[in-house]
Structure formats: C-alpha cells, structure tokens
Amino acid sequence: MSTTTTSPTTTAPTPARPRVEVPPIPATRLVAVELRKMFDTRAGAWLLASIGLTAALASAAVVLWAPDEAITFSTFGTALGVPMTVVLPIIAILSVTSEWSQRSGLTTFTLAPRRGRVLLAKGVGVAIVGVLGTLVAFGVGALGNLLGAAVAGVDPVWDLSLAEFLRILLAMNLSVAVGFMLGLVFRSSAAAIVGYFVYSFVLPTLSGLLAAFQEWFRDLQPWVDFNLAATRLYDVSPTGEQWSQLGVTALIWLVVPLAVGTVLTLRSEVK
Amino acid sequence: MPARVAAHDAGPMITIESLSKSYGRFTAVDHVSFTAESGRVTGFLGPNGAGKSTTLRILTGLTPPSSGTALVDGVRFADLPNPGREVGVLLDASAQHAGRTGREILTVAAATMGLPRVQVDAMLERVGLSEDESCRRVRNYSLGMRQRLGIATALIGDPRVLVLDEPANGLDPAGIRWMRDLLRGYADQGGTVLLSSHLLHEIEVIADDLVVIGNGRIVAQGTKAELLAGAGTVVRARDRDGLTAALAAAGVEHTVTPDGAVLVQGEAAHVGELAQRAGVPLTELRSADSAGLEEMFLELTATSQREGAAA
Structure with a gap:
C-alpha cells in the first residue's frame, strides 16, 4: 500500500490567509484577566464577599465583647487579622491551583504560553487583592471602632500609627505570598489549602513545643520559625534583629520554595 | 526569536518533525513527522492512546517534547506573541472551570486576546449557544455544548490555523454536520485545519489529507485520494x-x-x-474505497489494545 505523500491533488491550491501582525499580550492585560478570574466563579465571588463579611463579624465581636477600654482601632486591627490571614491566602491558592484542579490551564496556557508571564500576572494580582482586601477590612474596622465607641459612650481611640498599619499590611501580604507559593508547589487546591493550615497552625505549635522542651532549639527558634518572626510585625516596634529573623525565615520558608514551585510549574505538563 | 517564514511563500502551516515524547520507558510519541497545509483539512487519525493528544499538546506548548520540533508557520507555538489570534486550539472541551458560565469563559478568552466584548455575543450565536445557555455554569453543560463553547473559544480570535482534538465527541448528528460544514468553509477560505479523531468515518468525510498514527508512530499519511486508491x-x-x-x-x-x-x-x-x-x-x-484503510485501522486498534483478538 502506498502510504507516502507524493504529489499535491488536482484541486487548485487555496491561497493561505496572509499573516496579520499581532501585537504581543501586554502584562497589564494579563493581570486584569487574572484578577477577573479570581472572582468570576461562585466560589470566587463568595471569597471576595467574605473579606467584607468576616471583617464585619470580627468587628462585631470586638464591639460586643471587648471591655470599654479595649475599644481602640488597634484592637479591631488585631481582630481583623485572623480572618484575613485565612481568606486572602485561599484566594491566592485558588488563583494558581484552579488552573490544574479545574483544568482551565489548558486554555490559559495556550492563550498565553509563556507561563512565567502568567504566573507573574497572578502574583501581581494576588498582591493587589492582598493590599485592597486589607484596606477594606480596616475600613470596616474603622466603622466598628466608631460604632463601638458610640455604644460604650467613649471617644473613639485611633491608636494605630501608619508604620504599624504598614507592618500589618506586610504581614497580610506575607501570608498571601505563602498561599501563592503553596499553590505553585502543590498545584492542587486541596493539598495547598491543607499545606497552608499546616504552615500557619501545625508548624508553629510543633516549633513552640520543641522550644519549650529542648534547650538547644530555644535560641534557634526565632531564626527558623517563620510564623513567630511574622507575628513580630504586630508588635509595637520590631527590633533590627527581629527584622533579620523575619528575612532569614522568609528566605527558608517562602523564597526558596517559591523558586522551586515556579520552576516545577514552568516545566510541568499541562493536561 | 527565530525568523518567521511567510506562509504564502512556501511551506506547510504546521510542521511536525521527528517529534518524540517518552515517559520513563514508555514512548508515547515516536519520531512523528507530518505537515498540515493551508486551505486543507488534515485528519489526524488513530486509536485511543496512539499519541494523538500528546502530539497536539506538544504542538501547542503544553507538553515539552523529549526531542524533535513542532512549528506553526515556522515558529514554535510558545513564541507566537498572541497565539489566540493566530492558532485556534481546542484540546479538551471539558477542561474548563466548572463554576464559570460559558459566556464568562469566552469573555475571559476574548479579553486575553485583546478583542472587543461585542465579539463574544456574535460568536456565541455563531456556535449556536443561546443567551440562556451561555449564562449557565459549565458544570451544567452537556459535552456537545462544551464542544460548541470550545469551538467558540478557538474561533473568536479569527485565527488562520485550527487545532482540534476530537471536536466531534459528544455532538449529535446535526452538530457533527454543522462542525463539518464549518471546518470545510474555514479551510476553503485558506485556513489550516488539523483535527484528530479515533473514528475513521468521521475523518473520512471531512479531511483532505490523512495522517494515521498507531502506538506513537505514523503508519500512513497522504491525501485521502491516495490512501483510498491504495486500498x-x-x-x-x-x-x-x-x-x-x-x-x-x-x-x-x-x-x-x-x-x-x-x-x-x-x-x-x-x-x-x-x-x-x-x-x-x-x-x-x-x-x-476505505475498506483497506479500515482494515489497516482495525489492525492498528487490535495491536494497541489488549483485547486485540476481539477487534
């Protein structure tokens, strides 16, 4: 049986459509698309709403249960931090993992095959969400502070300096970055979310136990416990040494795995 | 960036050359070479698991090849500045976020390509998805509706090349007819169509050229007329x-x-x-006619499936 291509068929060849010069996809467009994809599903919309909802719940709890002298803006700030460090990282995780868990990456990475650019756009997108989400949460907290002061019949206390606020903003975005990193490392929603809870709840407990019972670990702990170093950001004013500890632990627990996860994702097969 | 060869000067639109992909000791694609020409529909035929999808994933930059090259209009797919405007791709209609509406998926694709929003409505109408259907979430779509949405995503950038993996899966007979007419018209206007299928008759009615793959290797290729004459x-x-x-x-x-x-x-x-x-x-x-081709195809299917004797 003849199975090789020989001559063209008798039909006149149709002229190929001429190539139209297409400009490359700008990075800003990729960021806008990735932001849109974070919130255009029902789950995404609920996560977005939950930024405001959990902030309102945390503020309400402070208004209801905190003693009058504790009705200050920084109390609200501390209360808000807890739900934000859960909701914001989950948005970051799903932004990455849904491409694999929901397999939408097949479309995403054929429309924008330079994956590094897509990952960068996602990273910028979750950072924007981290900053805006924190701002919204603190806006809700400010309303709570006014309301709480009115209920308690005291003057509202605005005891959060800009520097303190910026440090909290940094802490929030570090947890967002951890979520993003875990998304890249696992590329599976369930695994990355479990990973995040291990990171923020299991590891700190183990580290605390180890420090409590093992002499040799006690001095080492501040230099290896990322969570401990990050909580210093909520302190009144971290020392230079504490900043160094934050840098060292972030390098170990965030930067290195982020690099590994990025390389894995760039090389992986999208199925 | 490599120099681009103008398509109308010479050469096929899609060039696959000695492409191989191994997973450990398993070779999914084994030195596959073929071309797809503009103005023609090239059918990529093979039993399930023959290496069709792997080849198409390598072509579209989703899977790195072990060796060999796959070029579209002389460049690697990943080097296309805005690939959606040049190559329409549908690899798996079910690979979409189940929680997005069909309209939203198409809107996101159009936004990535930098197309105006109005084209989304026009395209939904063209592929026969109603206003109501387009606002449903994809988890509630039938496979046929997903295929139509996938075709819409592939076509919306008005590309010169279409790469479709099993596009007729899940379509009803009217849908298959619609798809066939659409692809025929597309090729007649100078477009290049590369579509895969595991069904000989489906490919036979639409393709001008055939590439048959089995166990990761090309076993036959040529124009449909040649292959049928050889039967x-x-x-x-x-x-x-x-x-x-x-x-x-x-x-x-x-x-x-x-x-x-x-x-x-x-x-x-x-x-x-x-x-x-x-x-x-x-x-x-x-x-x-196709009897010889069919026999060859059945043999292929038999050797690549364990229940070979039954086939």
Missing part, C-alpha cells in the same frame, strides 16, 4: 478458486476476506481483464 479492489466470483488462481498466475497480491470476497492490490480494470482472460465471470467488481 485496492474488491472482487467476487462464483468460481473463487479460478479467480484466485488467475490472480496468483499474474502475480497480483490478494487476500480472501471472511465474507468470501477477494481483496486485490490492484486497479479494478486490471482485475477485470485478468478475470476475462481466465474466463471467470465476476459477480462484483469495485474499488475497495
């Missing part, structure tokens, strides 16, 4: 032994099929002359 002649006679003796005497290769017909590797006219000279009256004499 030989079906001939029947009451005196079958006389017929086969005449064929054997003339040195013509032939086989007896289970239903008693003789499949001859030769032109019908030649077979007729031989029979007349031998004085054997024929009861049937016709070109085998």
